[in-house]
Amino acid sequence: LRGRGVWRYKKLIAGEYKRLISINEGGTPLIRSCNINKNLYMKYEGVNPTGSFKDRGMTVAVSSAVSNGYKTVIAASTGNTAAAAAAYAARAGIKSFIVLPKGKVALGKLAQSILYGTTIMEVEGSFDVAMGAVMKLYKDLGIVYPLNSFNPWRLEGQKTIAFEITEDIGVPDAVIVPVGNAGNIYAIWKGFTELVKAGVTDKIPRMIGVQAEGASPIARAFIEGSQSPVFTDSPETVATAIRIGKPVNWRKAMKAVRESNGTMLVVSDNEILKAQRDLARKEGVGAEPASAASLAGYYKALDRKIISPDEKVAIILTGHSLKDPDSMGKAETKRILINPSFIEKIILEEVN
């Protein structure tokens, strides 16, 4: 394997692997902002093989599955876990099943899952109905290997985001992560704590989790200071990747945020869509709405003086814009039907 990406850190990834299933995931660019704030860095996970950070966890989890003789993997998903599970299972030559909330998965992710040839099972209701079914099934059947982020090997892969950021810019003052099922914020925090334990670094960034207003059980609990979240059966947000009402890893997320002296923030769908346009139109970076929640969270953190403009901050852009064409269509831009002879006139009007 080339010396970049997730398996560059093989020695720091727990577990023994007879076989590595890799599509050269990881090693993603950390892009410095040029028009929002020079102290802001964007970890662009959209350039992973299936277009989201999920590939980092999937390479480890599927390598673990095949190394332990599993021939069948399963995952509930809002879309990105599904696409990644399908791709890595295909590469491993094993069968994959994904369970999706019917009609609630962004088009790009559904199309990917179809292309990769997984078996798609759709359920009525939210992602949480799918998650509940998978949890029950793998406990009862035992013949399928679960790929959701309660699977520790997923987190072993995703923690490499922390290693790469540290190699690029050192330990930031804060890291802002969009939170759905809540595995990723914990995995990234775990990565930073392991670097301190290994004596490589001497500080942990403040971990700031961002949830969408209509799907924010953990953020609300954190803000209200209550011990456990109030789950919802009907999460709602344009950021369909994080439209999760009963996050399985909520305890882990709370631990990461509390122990890093971080916080949780709630952002509205409008703030998410504005942030998505800002990423594209100020930085040239195309991200899906859930990813843009981290920029919306950055704006809110600046506004509330949770972060100061001169602090070094990394935001995790978890998925590519192509995942969710419908959300891009919500943006507006000038689009005119013209007679070709008018092109010069229009351009001269626009640029003068």
Ligand SMILES: Cc1ncc(COP(=O)(O)O)c(/C=C/C(=O)C(=O)O)c1O
């Ligand atoms: C683009 C994007 N951004 C953020 C998250 C939240 O990460 P977690 O808090 O670790 O869940 C997801 C999660 C998606 C799924 O849970 C799934 O694909 O089933 C995502 O796809």
